[in-house]
Amino acid sequence: SHIEVIEGVKALALLQDTNGRIAGVLAQEKSGDHFQIRAAETVLCAGGSGGLYAITTNPKSSQGDAVAMAYRAGALIADPEFVQFHPTAIDIGRDPSPLATEALRGEGAHLVDRTGRAFMSDYHKLGDLAPRDEVARAIHAEREAGRGAFLDCRKAIGAHFPEHFPTVFDACQSASIDPRIAPIPVAPAMHYHMGGVVTDLWARTSLAGLSACGESASTGAHGANRLASNSLLEAVVFAERAARRLKDATLAQPGEATAISPPEMDEPTMVELRKRMHSQVGVVREAKGLSATLDWMDAATQKVGPARALVAARLITAGALAREESRGGHYRSDFPGTRAPHRTFIRRDDNGAPLIQHSAIADGD
């Protein structure tokens, strides 16, 4: 086959020629050795950014690497503040957090506090079937108020649990919870990144020689709040379009190219970053916490350098501070209303600082 699969290798940075054309990646072997993978076209598909948060359903490897690498190379990034929190991750201290699927509420399970009181009708007219962001904020509020949040499946599913929801049942059992007789403790968890590397409808980014698809990309298809199950559809559609475009294309060959190897995060700084992203750039945000987080990131960058995780987390935080409204996955307690629809675009300016611009979305866009 003409396809060579290289496993166990991490992309560290994009190679770029003197004209700014992307020429492949600087990669790292498991042994720590660096080497170049040269390519006339590079397709970023390194997943989402959940690993930047302390509580996430994503694997640890999803730390916004694609967004950070593309941004560092000068690509346009869009709507990084739009982060979707799954309302009902099972709160048993596992990383990543296992999910209590929304199908459970579809079957009639209720969200209750620790006294057993169902609370969703206090927050939304659709009760337990309210949209993802509404349910996530309600659970967040109940937990912040010290009342806790649990998914009570006893009546709706009961004895059928093991056959109907075996994955959730196994996750509960691993923490000695029997959902047939006890409510499941739940917490919102970072689940999906709507923002990412801007692409057109053919997965082209703003940089020559660079495409992106999957969760790393911001095609605009998910708006501010992805609908459940649409991410795999989007990934497949845009990956196929990228492949179709590139298959017979005559690709320009990049010239001599280099990349500066970025520093890696040390573990204590990563743990602190994830905690701060969870508490200050999470389900509910406000200017004071976002600004303090950016200050902390400045200090962390001084200490460890522009590690990919810090670069990606900074984009989410800066986008969240700049968007003074609430919409979809982005909720500001100091700006709870919605403004005229607009997208956030961020790129590096000539001095390496983030340049943020908002662009209005016309009706019908």
Ligand SMILES: Cc1cc2nc3c(=O)[nH]c(=O)nc-3n(C[C@H](O)[C@H](O)[C@H](O)COP(=O)(O)OP(=O)(O)OC[C@H]3O[C@@H](n4cnc5c(N)ncnc54)[C@H](O)[C@@H]3O)c2cc1C
């Ligand atoms: C628990 C869970 C359930 C979900 N359920 C659904 C669902 O039912 N329907 C739906 O549509 N979506 C669902 N999603 C979302 C969906 O799974 C993801 O959006 C999708 O898998 C993203 O695909 P991707 O190819 O973009 O990235 P991924 O599948 O995350 O793959 C990215 C790959 O890149 C690798 N990588 C990352 N950084 C680097 C680097 N620097 N160098 C080299 N490799 C790197 C990662 O290790 C990984 O192998 C779910 C997500 C989760 C977490």
